[in-house]
Amino acid sequence: MDGVLRSVNRVVLAVAGVLLLALGLAVLVGGFDLPRHWHFSLPSGWPWTEPDDVLLSDADRTRWRAESWWWPAVLGGLAVLVILLLWWLLAQLRRRRLGEVLVESGEGEGALLRGRALSNVLEAEAASLPGVDKATVRLSGRRTAPRASVELLLAAHAEPGPVLARVTGEALEHARTSASLDGLPAEVRLRTVKHRPERVV
Template identity: 85%
Template sequence: MDRALRSCNRVLLALAGVLLLALGLALLAGGFDLARQWNLAMPSGWPWTEPDDVLLSRADRTQWRSESWWWSAVIAALALLVILLLWWLLVTLRRRRLGEVLVESGDGEGALLRGRALSNVLEAEAASLPGVDKAAVRLSGKRTSPRASVELLLSAHAEPGPVLGRVTDEALEHARTSASLDGLPAEVRLGAAKHRPERVV
């Protein structure tokens, strides 16, 4: 889900950037009358042929005002756009990496531990377990109650049950106790390493 969200964010931001760049270049070209100065043949129907031209004429802007459905459609479209943008923002903020974890000493004092440091240690310990080829860990949630998302790439002949037990009882438990956390909920995803077939002669 996180990879899909990151990919979706990149695609949407790239499209928005390309559209804004194209619009800005078109406005600059029209404002400085570059098409006429450089003798460029613009496409038919191009709105900016001279510096005083506008994107929408007064007739274009007012032609639908007399229709009863016009303002309802405009308000509904804008409301839908705002809802989609707010949803995208909330999902993006909720899925971000945890920057800090609060480590409490028990006497009312505490320290802040970088989330990246804790996830790196947890990742290294998980990757060192028997049957694990590679591990990736991401922390999310609040700094007082973090959550771990663990992705494991298992060796060819590893058994998922024992590997999951070691990750839970060793790596996650060590991370929880070292950070003095009451709990460390985790979602563990297991994948199998794909090896290229070898020809035996």
């Protein structure tokens, strides 16, 4: 999925860049009156040939307004564009999670471990530690250099110091060694259970 998303991003950015560059050059050629200054002629049908030309004339902007299909087509096209942009945005946000971790052997070979599998194991071990009610782990970074973001929900009366020491010294260290990583930088956030105040009569 990450490879497909990267390919789609590159194609979309390349096409958008080429289109915007072509549009900008076409406008600049006419805006700076380059054909007259540099003594060359533009192809027939070139939209902007003189500095006084506008991007869209009144006739171009109002040509199809009287047609019954015009506004449904405009609104439908804009709706499709918004949906595509939202899909692309959600795909970028989803991509922040690391999809794969490269587990290397000592002989120059390696295997790909799903990032979700490693984070699930790390969550389970962290949640099993004394003083931890719940653990959430998200991996980011590169597959050769992952980073862990750990959020812990501490049990009532748990001491943050010992809990943090065990998470970093046990759960994170076990994940690092099992994946044969040189290091596993982590950001650990601690939250405590909030109890509703009870009225004592």
